[in-house]
Amino acid sequence: MKRFGKSHLKNKLETDRQSTENSSSNISKNIAENEQFLKNMFHNCSDIIFREIMIHGETKLLLIHVDGMINTDIITSNVLKPLMYDGLPQGLGTIDSIAQMCEEELFSVLPIKKLSNYGDIVDHILKGNAAILADGENTAVLADVSKLEHRAIEEPFNEASIRGSREGFIELLRMNTIMLRRILATPKLKFESLKIGNVTQTDVVIAYIEGTVSMPILNEVRKRINRIQIDAILDSGYIEESIEETHLSPFPQMLVTERPDVVAAGLLHGKVAILCNGTGCALVVPLTFWEGLQAHDDYYERFLFVSLIRWVRSLFAFFSVLFPSVYIALTNFHPNLVPQELMMTIAMLRERAPLPTVIEVFMMELIFEGLREAGIRLPKQIGPLVSIVGALVIGEAAVSAGIISAPIVIVVSAAGISSFIIPRFRFGYALRILRFPLLILSGLFGLFGLAIGIIAILIHLIQLSPFGTPYLTPVAPQNTRRLKDVLMRWPRKRAIYTGPDNEADQP
Amino acid sequence: MRKLSGSQIVWMIVTTEIVAIIGINITPAILISKQDTWISMLVAGGIGAALTFLVVHLSMLHPNQTLTQFSQALLGKWLGRLIVLPYLIAWYTLSAYLLRSFSGFLKPLLIDRTPLWIIMLLLLGLMVYLTYSAGITGIGRYCEIVGPIIIFVLIVSFILNAGNTDWHHLLPVYADTGWVTILRGSLRPALWFAGPFTLLVVVAFMQNPQKALSKSMLGVGITVVMVFTATLMVLLVFGPNLAAKIRFSYFMYVRTIDILNFIQNMDIFIVFVWIFAVTAQLSLFLFVASYETAQLFNVKNWRNIIWFSPPAILIMAILIPNETVLAIYDQFWVSVIFPVCGIGIPLLLWIVSVVKKKASESKV
Numbered sequence: 001m002k003r004f005g006k007s008h009l010k011n012k013l014e015t016d017r018q019s020t021e022n023s024s025s026n027i028s029k030n031i032a033e034n035e036q037f038l039k040n041m042f043h044n045c046s047d048i049i050f051r052e053i054m055i056h057g058e059t060k061l062l063l064i065h066v067d068g069m070i071n072t073d074i075i076t077s078n079v080l081k082p083l084m085y086d087g088l089p090q091g092l093g094t095i096d097s098i099a100q101m102c103e104e105e106l107f108s109v110l111p112i113k114k115l116s117n118y119g120d121i122v123d124h125i126l127k128g129n130a131a132i133l134a135d136g137e138n139t140a141v142l143a144d145v146s147k148l149e150h151r152a153i154e155e156p157f158n159e160a161s162i163r164g165s166r167e168g169f170i171e172l173l174r175m176n177t178i179m180l181r182r183i184l185a186t187p188k189l190k191f192e193s194l195k196i197g198n199v200t201q202t203d204v205v206i207a208y209i210e211g212t213v214s215m216p217i218l219n220e221v222r223k224r225i226n227r228i229q230i231d232a233i234l235d236s237g238y239i240e241e242s243i244e245e246t247h248l249s250p251f252p253q254m255l256v257t258e259r260p261d262v263v264a265a266g267l268l269h270g271k272v273a274i275l276c277n278g279t280g281c282a283l284v285v286p287l288t289f290w291e292g293l294q295a296h297d298d299y300y301e302r303f304l305f306v307s308l309i310r311w312v313r314s315l316f317a318f319f320s321v322l323f324p325s326v327y328i329a330l331t332n333f334h335p336n337l338v339p340q341e342l343m344m345t346i347a348m349l350r351e352r353a354p355l356p357t358v359i360e361v362f363m364m365e366l367i368f369e370g371l372r373e374a375g376i377r378l379p380k381q382i383g384p385l386v387s388i389v390g391a392l393v394i395g396e397a398a399v400s401a402g403i404i405s406a407p408i409v410i411v412v413s414a415a416g417i418s419s420f421i422i423p424r425f426r427f428g429y430a431l432r433i434l435r436f437p438l439l440i441l442s443g444l445f446g447l448f449g450l451a452i453g454i455i456a457i458l459i460h461l462i463q464l465s466p467f468g469t470p471y472l473t474p475v476a477p478q479n480t481r482r483l484k485d486v487l488m489r490w491p492r493k494r495a496i497y498t499g500p501d502n503e504a505d506q507p
Numbered sequence: 508m509r510k511l512s513g514s515q516i517v518w519m520i521v522t523t524e525i526v527a528i529i530g531i532n533i534t535p536a537i538l539i540s541k542q543d544t545w546i547s548m549l550v551a552g553g554i555g556a557a558l559t560f561l562v563v564h565l566s567m568l569h570p571n572q573t574l575t576q577f578s579q580a581l582l583g584k585w586l587g588r589l590i591v592l593p594y595l596i597a598w599y600t601l602s603a604y605l606l607r608s609f610s611g612f613l614k615p616l617l618i619d620r621t622p623l624w625i626i627m628l629l630l631l632g633l634m635v636y637l638t639y640s641a642g643i644t645g646i647g648r649y650c651e652i653v654g655p656i657i658i659f660v661l662i663v664s665f666i667l668n669a670g671n672t673d674w675h676h677l678l679p680v681y682a683d684t685g686w687v688t689i690l691r692g693s694l695r696p697a698l699w700f701a702g703p704f705t706l707l708v709v710v711a712f713m714q715n716p717q718k719a720l721s722k723s724m725l726g727v728g729i730t731v732v733m734v735f736t737a738t739l740m741v742l743l744v745f746g747p748n749l750a751a752k753i754r755f756s757y758f759m760y761v762r763t764i765d766i767l768n769f770i771q772n773m774d775i776f777i778v779f780v781w782i783f784a785v786t787a788q789l790s791l792f793l794f795v796a797s798y799e800t801a802q803l804f805n806v807k808n809w810r811n812i813i814w815f816s817p818p819a820i821l822i823m824a825i826l827i828p829n830e831t832v833l834a835i836y837d838q839f840w841v842s843v844i845f846p847v848c849g850i851g852i853p854l855l856l857w858i859v860s861v862v863k864k865k866a867s868e869s870k871v
Contacts, residue, residue: 333617333618337776339770445618446618448617448618448782449618451783452629452632455633455782459636459637462637463637475652477512477648478515478651
């Protein structure tokens, strides 16, 4: 088995080398030779269509495309019909090659390319272009007649909002850039395109607004993306992991969003977006701590309400991290900090519980995480099952059986629910992970351990600076001007009506 | 190395000084100047500001140079290095002293059953993490977050206890003590207002060193105001006689806060916040000590010193057997270390740099 594996690998390497050697060569003038070569290359690829077009009874043209990826109507009406019925254009002295003919007569509006390298031609065919090779010519014409099936534009599932656009990205990169371009209709919006993935050759676009973008970030993004050596990109997550500052942080270092308006807002703030074909999730680089606690429609709602909500959010974010460990520290180590009546009640409820508080909380936290994960994975039809089992078995039965004390259920579920208040979903992951080390620390050392844990998290946040942007900006390092967008959402200036027409309307 | 902003200097001074003065220096001052300690604190603030001025001004004469660099430039290679030695001794021993005394303070309050060395090790771990991972920039940012929290907590503690105050505790003003006693009481806080000469190193890392003077004065100013208010509140609540008997009078003061008979024993919460600030303080000393050691021995990367300095501090801290030694060290600090490192050497260096500057100007 092992030997087989080895020789298999060797074979693979050899064929790889062969095909790369070949694919870098140019096509010849002999159409039969070209056909043979390409057929070898697409050996066993049943979805590749080779179509010979006979003119005056002999093979003059060869049409190659992927079945189902191109719009056959265009090919039929623009290439096949004129050539088959009218034959080669006559009397046009200026046209002396098929390529030129295609360019100037047949595909007068479609974007076409003239290529002579096998590798390039194959790449284009696979991306949905139709290749036309002519006898006696050593260039192929590639017409972009792709017609890609895709899912309709829908409201993003994971980023619902009360207000704002309902558009969400889809799996087709071009559609996504169109959505962005519609919002930011300026030539300054740039889409730098590149291909990543030795096997998948995935199209990736770096989007930014020239003049607004922070150049150090853009250069860093370019540098890191160009360094990526990977076989496949199946989701933007692959890119995220390849370019993030450190893997050893629970905090996300870039924003993942399905909403074009969120990407546009990021670009307008001088950030860089990375879009990737095949996924509806765009990356916006970099993310900071406070942005993690903000939602996109914060900027669409009225500022007083949003400011209040931001306070609530921060409060619950801290609450969700700290509540279980504070509970442990207070009840186990510093009961005199808890008001006496409350402590009495807790002690009474805990009387029957056989397990130490730390273990109890730990268990409940684990079960909560399990329920959460199960809720995501379960098919929709049996989804309600999780909530029933969770509520009945864990909530009711465990408490009434005396295995788990009631305050623990309250603590864990309150903390768990509050972690879902965080609008950037992935930011909540960080808080959920951090709950566990804090639990252990406060179980060991009480409030001192909790302080140690919080300080360690704080230090981690301070030294984290994805793409050169300090994670805690604008709080540390302080930036007073931008500080008003952290816990408040400062109102934009009102539109000022001036000018002769409006003057009369003003009070 | 990224640089420090002006506000980071302010908060660094506030965070590192406030905890030491309010934490350990209020009661000793009250022991001496009784009900006039609040005047002592103002006097101390004045002296501290003057000493800070000296140190910062000296640093500003040598932009982008830390103590070791400019002392060598001024006094020559060997004398310049020799002069740094007392500072290194001061910083290393002070770190050990503070680590030991703070852990000793925490142990009975928060974690009775845990051995002292574990507490020290955990605190040391945080210091190393902060200093190693982010250097002086990280310490600056850390202070920028912790400083405002401390000020906020202090102000809240003042407001909440306003109901328990009694003006009669302050009477009679001045008559009982006289200016000599007031001055004597202001001595120790004054040394802390001046800080343990970390500014000799830190100013070199500032983004615009021209602002160093105004920012450090602002930092000292905020500290003085907060310490003054804290002292005043302690006196107003306890009166001088009772306050003098309580070792950590400010924490006991917080203990008297009682909100609706529901929230009590707030001192533990204050201690909780104190841990944040003490971490900042100790990290700053660790950074300064390590950086200057590296400079002294011409080590290119000061982070390599981190392998050596924290264990040294921990061993020293563990070797301190009891409170008596701490008291002796404290006395030693006031009578020997501070006069030498805080006044003597800076003054000498300042005179030399001014004379040299004059000489070079006259040459031109």
